[in-house]
Amino acid sequence: MAPGIELAACLALLVGSANAFVAPSGVRHAAPVARANALRMSASDEPWFASAVATTVVDKATLDSVFAKATSNEQNFLEANPYWDQSVVPVNTYKNKEPFIGKVVSVKRIVGPEATGETCHIIIDHGGKMPYWEGQSYGVIPPGTNPKNGKPNSVRLYSIASSRYGDDMTGTTTSLCVRRATYWCPELGADDPAKKGVCSNFLCDTKPGDEVKLTGPSGKVMLLPEAENFDADLIMVATGTGIAPYRSMIRRLFVENTPAAAAYKGQAWLFLGVANSDALLYDDEWKEVLKSNPEQFRYDVALSREQTNAKGGKMYIQDKVEEYGDEIFGKLDKGAHMYFCGLKGMMPGILTMLEGVAKAKGIVWEEFLGKLKKNGQWHVEVY
Numbered sequence: 001m002a003p004g005i006e007l008a009a010c011l012a013l014l015v016g017s018a019n020a021f022v023a024p025s026g027v028r029h030a031a032p033v034a035r036a037n038a039l040r041m042s043a044s045d046e047p048w049f050a051s052a053v054a055t056t057v058v059d060k061a062t063l064d065s066v067f068a069k070a071t072s073n074e075q076n077f078l079e080a081n082p083y084w085d086q087s088v089v090p091v092n093t094y095k096n097k098e099p100f101i102g103k104v105v106s107v108k109r110i111v112g113p114e115a116t117g118e119t120c121h122i123i124i125d126h127g128g129k130m131p132y133w134e135g136q137s138y139g140v141i142p143p144g145t146n147p148k149n150g151k152p153n154s155v156r157l158y159s160i161a162s163s164r165y166g167d168d169m170t171g172t173t174t175s176l177c178v179r180r181a182t183y184w185c186p187e188l189g190a191d192d193p194a195k196k197g198v199c200s201n202f203l204c205d206t207k208p209g210d211e212v213k214l215t216g217p218s219g220k221v222m223l224l225p226e227a228e229n230f231d232a233d234l235i236m237v238a239t240g241t242g243i244a245p246y247r248s249m250i251r252r253l254f255v256e257n258t259p260a261a262a263a264y265k266g267q268a269w270l271f272l273g274v275a276n277s278d279a280l281l282y283d284d285e286w287k288e289v290l291k292s293n294p295e296q297f298r299y300d301v302a303l304s305r306e307q308t309n310a311k312g313g314k315m316y317i318q319d320k321v322e323e324y325g326d327e328i329f330g331k332l333d334k335g336a337h338m339y340f341c342g343l344k345g346m347m348p349g350i351l352t353m354l355e356g357v358a359k360a361k362g363i364v365w366e367e368f369l370g371k372l373k374k375n376g377q378w379h380v381e382v383y
Contacts, residue, residue: 084226099213112278134248135222139215159244233336242342273317325357344382
């Protein structure tokens with residue numbers, strides 16, 4: 001609703017007239033359009049559109065509802081009804097042959113000078129036309145052609161690192177966490193430009209205003225187990241940019257004023273494995289969440305080049321998780337969900353470690369894992 005119309009509506013309410021607001025001549029059809037663009041919703045999503053457009057009269061109760069929604073601090077305009085209804089999760093809204101053209105808002109390096117490689121946080125404007133849920137991925141089609149076959153470059157998937165509302169809370173942007181893929185050539189004594197990652201370098205090199213071809217959203221494996229009684233513990237294990245889906249989840253549960261945040265009664269436990277302190281991703285954010293939610297959030301890191309495990313070797317992600325093996329198995333036995341995201345090379349070590357913990361506890365690992373999968377408690381997205 002345009003500012004002038006909103007003011008007129010409020011004045012009508014102040015003088016006590018239940019049906020006093022009539023849209024001024026010349027703007028009666030502009031108001032719904034402005035409102036729809038503001039929230040990126042269709043007219044059918046706004047219950048007051050039909051009467052407002054047909055009669056240009058809005059009753060007091062409806063105005064009260066609209067005003068309350070507009071001035072509320074709650075993030076709820078992109079929620080299902082009820083909020084946990086996964087039957088309406090958007091999937092493949094845009095496909096490879098007809099991608100959506102998004103525009104880069106910002107690109108920021110988010111690792112320190114001693115990090116092993118460069119990782120960027122990239123915000124892309126999708127105009128509210130590519131809604132997604134936490135745990136999903138976007139596809140990115142880099143420009144150019146594949147030199148091996150002469151065909152256009154293929155799509156690459158990236159886990160989304162923001163909640164459905166985006167970092168700006170408008171519901172019109174998405175964030176990606178991208179590590180620039182490079183290959184060090186011993187003979188050249190430098191990175192070999194012929195072997196660099198096409199899509200990751202494209203994204204990390206973009207500037208505000210640059211266009212990006214997007215597909216998706218895709219995937220349901222990493223969705224949160226939201227429910228009417230949302231009390232499941234969440235164990236989140238990440239290496240490197242595998243942190244992305246957990247950022248989307250943690251923002252939804254602890255940073256934003258969402259229905260899920262209001263309902264959540266469980267504990268989220270984040271494990272992040274990287275090479276060193278400079279390579280930690282969103283570390284300040286996790287510490288703020290921990291400070292504000294000490295009972296519901298836990299945060300542990302594995303720094304392979306700075307820490308040692310119980311056996312004196314390098315501290316990898318499986319070693320850090322193993323330190324809490326008994327507690328983790330106890331949580332899983334009570335219905336906790338365990339998530340894994342990152343390079344696929346992380347899984348063999350983790351599975352071997354978990355099998356060892358299970359054996360020490362007298363548990364048949366294959367049977368235990370089978371039960372977790374059957375109950376939907378086991379979530380893996382590796383690449």
